[in-house]
Amino acid sequence: MKDGAEVSIVTVQRKGIPTTKTSAILVASIYAGTNETAAMLSASKGYVGVIANTRGKRLSKSDIKPLEYENTDVYEVIDWISKQSWSNQKVAMFGGSYNGFTQWASMKHKVHPALKTIVPMVAIAPGIDYPMENNVLHNYSYSWNFYVTNNKFLDFEASNDFNRWNTLKNTWYKTGVAYNKLDSLDGQENTLWNTYMQHPSYDEYWKKMIPYKEEFAKIDIPILTITGYYDDSQRGAMYYYNQHHKYAKNPNHYLVVGPYDHWTAQTKPEESLRNYKLDKSALINIEEDLIYQWFDYILNEKEKPSILKDKVNFQVMDTDTWMHKPSLGAMTNDTLTFHLSATKTDDFYTLKSKTNTSKIEMKVDFKDRESMNNTEYYPWPLEKENINLKDGLIFKSDALTEDVIINGSFFGNLEFSINKKDVDYSVIVYQLTPEGNYFHLSYFIGRASYAKDREHRNLLTPNQMTQVSFDNSKLISKKIEKGSRIVVVVNVNKNNNAQINYGTGKDVNKENIIDAKIPLKITLTGKSSISLPAWNFAKD
Incomplete structure (x- = not known):
């Protein structure tokens, strides 16, 4: 590297003396020793497979520095590849998770002329969805x-x-x-x-790693983003997708998303995911077929992959079909909006279609370490017979009178007051099926003080009514059959899986149980709403 650091590189080629110059397929990865099979697959497809490991890994004598130098190192690796005797000056990249992040990082300052396309799968976005989620x-x-x-x-x-x-x-x-x-x-x-x-806000430490705002405008190569409805890094993948579309003019950027998790969205889905049986149409071979169909299309002018019938391509769960739309916005032609209500039947509060004068109270004692809150936010399994009706505020809608497809990311606006300066809150959305099972559709966890701006913390005023909006939940596409109900769980995040925000307004990392003398009290109003983007075929 130009600064004297070392990056270890492995190349894989077919046996024999090459007679023509060849395109390279690059994986830039911190996971040294795990990408050789992928490089060999690239070679078997007629390309040169290249692995570049993060500085300090494999044979590099440099210090190991995750995340920090990919924004310059990967660009230099691409430059090195383009100057090899076997290279035709065409480089493509693919990879998932960290290896998806490195692709975007390579374009932080500019796009190398030899880089012709990237295929980021389940890409993490440092400071956005890793290591924190909504701060x-x-x-x-x-x-x-x-x-x-x-x-x-x-x-x-x-x-x-x-x-x-x-x-x-x-x-x-x-x-x-x-x-x-x-x-x-x-x-x-x-x-x-x-x-x-030391960096709880999205500050310069994180911004230097990947393109930021207008830096997306210069990215003019074809891109295929792949993620899943239950991918832990979906919001990272969609951050790149959304920012690219926000700042670049008519980007040549395709999206494929289906009922996959962090692993199957990089490989080949199995017949079931977390006890949910996938439709046959969802069983596509991503790592062996789709990726290389895309590379052949871009690098060798062959046919475009058949699944890419439009820019946004998504599998609709429980219909055995894919939908294809020109944009994320075109996924939706209707919205189901529900307002929280204090009306209660058995263990459930009610979701109503209109605003109301309700006030719903919840108390959380942070001193109590015998119990936890928000322990069921993670979607595993996807469908179950029961949920914990004592964990959070549980709201249920009337039965739906017709089939509907939930398409996209649910969003919400919560109006509430708390007796603290901050709170980490959660919203989970379930489908309660006509058979009485709970299907986990999506969830959101966020910090109220960063709801308006992930870069700056804005503390709440205790005991004063405020509105907190969010739209960064994980997107999904699923048919919700007639007779189903929507169940919404509103909660405060207090468990052993993440920071505990005691609400003092101090650095959350420094707060401790001494700050828990007074329980948190939150009062939500009937102006609070949860909205589910939908596709209504009657309006098509």
Whole structure:
């Protein structure tokens, strides 16, 4: 690298002496030792497979620096590839998760002339969806840092030491010590984690890693983004997609999304996902077929993949069909809007079609470490017979009078007052089927003080009514049959999976159980609404 650092590179070619110059398929990855099969597949398809590992990994003598230097290093790797004797000066990139992030990072400053296309799958966006989600720092990334930095390859022993990680989060929760004491409890310094905690806002530390605002405008190459409805990094993938469309003029950017998670959206989905049986049409081979059909289309002027009938291509769960639209906005022609109401039947409050004068109260005692809140936000399994009716405020709609397809990301506007300066809140949306099962559609977790601006914290005024809006939930497409009901769970995030925001207004990482003297009291009003974007065939 120009600054003297080293990046380790592996190339894979077909046997024999090449007679023509060849395009390269590049994977830029921190996961040293795991991408050789992908490079060999590229070679078998007639390309040169190239793996570039993050500086410090594999044979590099440099210090291991996750995230920080991909914005320059990957560009230099592309430049190096373009100057090889076998290169035809055409480079394509693909990869998922971290390996999706590196593709966008390579274009932070400019697009290399040799880079002809990228295929980012389930791409993380540092500071957006990793290691925090809507400014709430989750502790799953704590162990990842050791996994990728303990040695030149990967420390599977540390990563798979579930007893260590479960003991750590449970001890932290039970004792009520500050979040910034995690590595003290663990007994091993976690330098990268401590760095994360110094940047709770989307500040310059995060902005330097990937394109920011107008920097997306210069990205003019064809792009195929792939993600899943249950991909943990979906909001990262969609952040890039949305920002590119916001700042670039008519970007040549396609989207494929279906009932996949973080793994199957990079490979080939199995027949079932978390106990849900996929439609046959969803069973596409992403890693072996779709990706290389795209590369052949862009690099070799062959036919476009048949699934890409429009710019936005999504599988509609429970219909065994795909829909194809020119934009995300075109996915929707109707909206189901529900307002919270204090009217209660059995264990359920009511969702109503109109605003009302209701006030619904909830108290959360942060001193209480025998129980947790918002423990069922994560969609696993997707369908179950029961949910915990004591965890949060549970609202239920009337039965739907016709079939409808939920298409897109649900959004909401919560009007409430709290006796604190901040709160981490959650909204989960279920389909209650006519058979009485709960199907997890989507969820949102966010910090109220960052609802208006992820770059600047704006504290709430205690005991004053405020409105907090959000639209960054995970998108989904699913048929909701007649007779189903919509169930909404509004909650406060208090569990062992993420920071606990005690609401003092101080740095959340420094708050501890001493700050929990007064329970949080939140009062929601009937002006609060949850809206589900929908496709109504009667309006088509």
